[in-house]
Structure formats: structure tokens, C-alpha cells
Amino acid sequence: MERQVTASSAQASLVDEVAQLWAEFFTGREVGPEDDFFALGGNSMTGIKIIDRVAEDYGVQLSVRDFYLAQTPSRVAELIEQGRSAT
Amino acid sequence: MRLTPGPAGDVDLDTVNLFDLDLYTSGDPHRIWDVMRDKAPVHHQVLPDGREFWSVTRYEDVCRVLGDHREFTSERGTVPTHLGTDDEAAGVLMTSTDPPRHTEVRRPLGSKLTARAVRSWEDSIRATIVRFLEPALDGEPYDLAERALLLPAMVTGPLLGIPAKDWEELVQLTAMVTAPTDRHFLVGHEAATLAISHHELVNYVRDWARSRRATGGEDDSLLHHLMSVRPGGEPLTDEEIALDGYSILLGANVTTPHTVSGTVQALIERPEQFEKAQADHSLIPNLVEEGLRWTSAACNFMRYAVDDVELDGGVIPARGAVVAWIGSANRDAAQFADPHTFDITRPNAKRQVAFGYGPHFCIGAPLARMTLRIFFEELLQRFGSLELAGDPEHLRSYFIAGMTHLPIVAQERRTP
Numbered sequence: 001m002e003r004q005v006t007a008s009s010a011q012a013s014l015v016d017e018v019a020q021l022w023a024e025f026f027t028g029r030e031v032g033p034e035d036d037f038f039a040l041g042g043n044s045m046t047g048i049k050i051i052d053r054v055a056e057d058y059g060v061q062l063s064v065r066d067f068y069l070a071q072t073p074s075r076v077a078e079l080i081e082q083g084r085s086a087t
Numbered sequence: 088m089r090l091t092p093g094p095a096g097d098v099d100l101d102t103v104n105l106f107d108l109d110l111y112t113s114g115d116p117h118r119i120w121d122v123m124r125d126k127a128p129v130h131h132q133v134l135p136d137g138r139e140f141w142s143v144t145r146y147e148d149v150c151r152v153l154g155d156h157r158e159f160t161s162e163r164g165t166v167p168t169h170l171g172t173d174d175e176a177a178g179v180l181m182t183s184t185d186p187p188r189h190t191e192v193r194r195p196l197g198s199k200l201t202a203r204a205v206r207s208w209e210d211s212i213r214a215t216i217v218r219f220l221e222p223a224l225d226g227e228p229y230d231l232a233e234r235a236l237l238l239p240a241m242v243t244g245p246l247l248g249i250p251a252k253d254w255e256e257l258v259q260l261t262a263m264v265t266a267p268t269d270r271h272f273l274v275g276h277e278a279a280t281l282a283i284s285h286h287e288l289v290n291y292v293r294d295w296a297r298s299r300r301a302t303g304g305e306d307d308s309l310l311h312h313l314m315s316v317r318p319g320g321e322p323l324t325d326e327e328i329a330l331d332g333y334s335i336l337l338g339a340n341v342t343t344p345h346t347v348s349g350t351v352q353a354l355i356e357r358p359e360q361f362e363k364a365q366a367d368h369s370l371i372p373n374l375v376e377e378g379l380r381w382t383s384a385a386c387n388f389m390r391y392a393v394d395d396v397e398l399d400g401g402v403i404p405a406r407g408a409v410v411a412w413i414g415s416a417n418r419d420a421a422q423f424a425d426p427h428t429f430d431i432t433r434p435n436a437k438r439q440v441a442f443g444y445g446p447h448f449c450i451g452a453p454l455a456r457m458t459l460r461i462f463f464e465e466l467l468q469r470f471g472s473l474e475l476a477g478d479p480e481h482l483r484s485y486f487i488a489g490m491t492h493l494p495i496v497a498q499e500r501r502t503p
Binding site: 038041042043044045047048051064065068069071 | 172175176274275278279281282283285286287289290
């Protein structure tokens with residue numbers, strides 16, 4: 001699948017990491033930086049797991065509401081960076 | 088949803104969309120169900136996105152679909168939002184589990200909610216309801232539907248083990264689950280609203296259980312009971328505790344308010360029945376049953392056919408989704424004479440199926456019945472008259488039939 005150029009303000013490497021993390025929970029799918037969480041088949045069960053993993057891997061507790069409104073790996077990466085810089 | 092149907096009109100069963108939300112906010116679903124019971128008791132619909140389902144609308148068929156778990160399984164999902172993707176919580180969430188596992192999990196929880204068990208809460212529930220009705224006594228406009236959204240939380244909060252500070256948020260979350268595009272509850276878009284609310288509710292119970300375990304606290308609350316039951320000899324997993332707690336919170340919060348407001352609306356429209364009940368409180372239990380029948384707040388539940396199954400109106404193919412329209416069953420003339428007449432003296436009102444039917448019959452039914460009885464005892468005793476003070480606004484949902492606004496004005500009762 002072609003990688004799209006992301007307009008994210010987050011570091012490209014973080015965006016890629018987030019996309020790969022998501023892919024673990026969407027078994028059998030490749031996840032790109034602008035892919036929509038819900039279009040991939042995501043729901044609260046997936047969201048709970050992803051938010052837990054982000055807390056483990058990055059030490060950032062994403063707000064539930066912000067996560068589901070962010071919807072793409074590149075915007076979630078922005079949230080993680082905001083969370084890191086806030087501490 | 089509109090509860091007193093309007094005049095019968097033309098209904099094209101080939102093009103009707105039972106999941107059209109506008110139908111429930113401003114249309115007349117009962118007139119459509121009337122035609123379906125008569126002409127298409129098994130009705131097949133294909134949604135614009137290609138998902139399909141079969142609807143049953145007759146009392147007998149609704150009972151069969153909800154009651155027979157061998158023919159109609161709950162394990163692929165039981166609420167319309169599951170249509171299209173099988174419920175991932177199958178076998179873990181009690182409502183998405185079939186017997187025998189379902190029976191094992193339900194039994195210890197159900198024993199805490201029997202009519203006998205809930206009797207000890209009568210006085211505290213009465214005190215809560217008196218507090219709830221107090222603001223209406225000053226004769227100013229009082230939005231019953233809006234306020235009633237919080238009533239179940241006020242009643243069940245202490246029983247479930249939920250602190251008062253959390254009630255409003257939990258009520259908002261449970262409403263988001265059932266009406267994600269209603270203007271009061273939408274956050275961003277529908278899928279986000281559903282995900283946020285499910286997630287926050289499950290998190291809430293999960294965190295609650297964790298902190299209980301850490302402090303070793305014990306009490307008589309239902310959520311605590313979830314942690315200590317041993318169905319089949321094993322404790323519930325954390326996931327089961329979280330999901331069942333979520334399910335109980337949902338069931339507790341999202342239905343009773345609409346039975347309260349819809350039944351009060353029916354009484355306001357029929358003052359002779361209001362007066363009859365006021366003069367004779369022994370009529371109240373049947374008033375409650377007729378109110379449940381009339382309002383059918385849980386409007387439908389879904390099952391999936393296991394094999395091909397033949398009903399009176401047609402065959403449902405194996406693995407087909409079947410929506411059992413409880414709101415329609417409760418207006419089936421084969422069961423209830425003059426079904427669209429609200430009558431608190433209706434002799435067979437108790438046959439209503441607003442609590443469902445079969446193994447998944449509402450676990451909170453005795454508590455709901457008691458709460459409603461007490462509510463109407465206090466209402467009829469305190470208020471001389473009730474009047475509508477504005478138009479109702481209907482909840483934007485095909486799953487829960489209800490109102491978000493019902494402005495009324497109450498006059499305090501003068502004579503004893």
C-alpha cells in the first residue's frame with residue numbers, strides 16, 4: 001500500500017510507530033498514517049487496547065474522547081507528542 | 088417516539104426504512120408496525136449499505152425469537168448496532184451469551200434483584216423519589232423527561248455502588264450509547280460517540296473493580312457482587328466484570344426514564360384515568376404494567392437465526408439477523424384488545440413484554456416495577472393536577488423509545 005504524505009505535525013517516525021502499533025490490533029491489515037480508525041473496523045474494544053498500549057509504550061494517557069475524534073495514526077501521534085511535552 | 092398513533096396512512100412496506108431515525112423523532116412507527124403485523128409479519132429489509140435483517144412484529148413471534156436460544160442465538164450480538172459485525176464480546180458479555188453459560192452467570196446476580204431482595208430498598212427509593220418530585224411542587228414548568236433521565240441513577244446509584252458525583256456523567260454516557268446521533272448526545276460523529284461511551288463505561292467499571300480490589304472494600308452493592316460470584320465455580324474475569332457492570336448500568340439508566348415520562352404523558356392526556364388512580368391506589372400496580380406496555384422503552388432486540396426457521400409470515404434463512412420489535416408486540420390486537428387505547432384497568436396488562444421474554448428477561452424488572460409503583464404513588468398523592476406546558480421532544484433512536492423533553496406544570500394536591 002502506498003504511504004501517503006502526511007500533513008501531521010508529529011515526527012514521521014512516531015507516526016509510523018503508531019501505525020504499526022495499530023496494525024497489531026487490526027490483524028491482517030496494513031495501516032497507513034491517514035487511515036481512519038473506524039474504517040479499519042475499530043471500536044471501543046480495540047480502542048481500549050490501543051490506549052493501554054500507548055500508556056505502556058509512551059507513558060502518555062490519551063483522553064478517550066480525543067483518541068476517537070483524532071481517528072488517524074498521524075493525529076494520534078500528535079496527541080502523544082502533546083502528552084509528552086506536557087509532562 | 089410518538090406513543091398515541093395518528094390516523095392510518097399509506098405504508099409502502101417495500102420502501103419503509105425501520106432504521107430511519109427521523110421516523111422515531113417525528114414520524115409514526117406504530118402505524119407502520121400495525122401494517123407489518125397485518126401484512127408482513129416477517130419483513131425483510133436491506134439497508135442502503137447492503138446489510139440486511141428480518142423483522143418480526145407480532146407478539147407471538149417476538150416471544151419466540153427472544154425466548155428460543157437454540158433457534159435464535161444472542162452470541163453474535165443483540166443490539167442493532169451489532170448488525171454487520173458480530174459482537175466481539177460474545178460469550179463474555181452476559182447479554183451476548185446463550186445458555187448454559189448465560190444461566191450460570193445470571194443466577195447469582197439475579198438472586199440479588201428478586202422482588203423479595205429489592206423490598207428492603209423501598210424506603211430509600213421512596214425518599215429519593217420524593218426529593219425528585221419536590222421541585223415540581225412550586226407550580227413552575229418542570230421538564231419531566233429531562234429530569235427523569237437522572238432518576239434511575241439516583242435510585243440505582245447506591246444499589247450498584249456508584250457515588251453520586253458520577254451519576255450525571257454515567258447517565259450522559261449511557262444515553263450516548265443508545266442514541267448516538269441525538270443532538271444532546273452526539274460527540275463528533277456517530278461511530279466516535281458509540282466508541283467513546285462504550286469505552287468510558289467499561290473503563291469506569293474496570294477502574295471501580297481495581298480500586299475495590301486494592302482497598303479490599305466490601306459492601307452489598309451489585310458491582311461488588313459481580314466481583315464475588317462464582318458461576319460454574321470460577322470467578323468472573325476482569326473483562327466479564329467490566330462488561331456485565333457496563334450492561335447493568337446501561338439497562339438501569341436508559342429505559343425507566345422513558346416509561347416515567349411516557350406514562351405521565353398518557354395520564355395527562357386522559358385525566359379521568361389520572362383521577363381514577365388517585366382515588367384508588369390499588370390500581371397503581373396495573374397502571375405500571377399498562378405504562379410499561381404503552382411506552383416499551385426498549386423498543387427492540389436482535390438475534391441471529393441459527394438454522395433456516397419458518398415462521399407464520401415466511402422463512403428466515405440460517406445466520407439471518409432478526410429484529411424483534413417489542414414496541415409492536417405490545418400493541419398486538421391478538422393479545423391486547425384495542426391496543427392503542429391506554430387503560431390502567433386493562434385486565435391482561437401484565438402480559439406486556441416490555442422487559443423482554445425468555446432467558447434474557449430483564450434482570451432489573453422487579454426493581455423497575457417497584458420504582459415505578461413508588462413513583463406513581465408519590466406523584467398521585469402529591470399532585471392535584473398535571474398539565475403539559477410545551478411540546479415533547481423525542482429521543483433520536485430506533486433502539487430506545489423515549490423523550491428528551493416533556494415540559495409539564497403540576498399543581499400541588501390540596502385535599503388529602
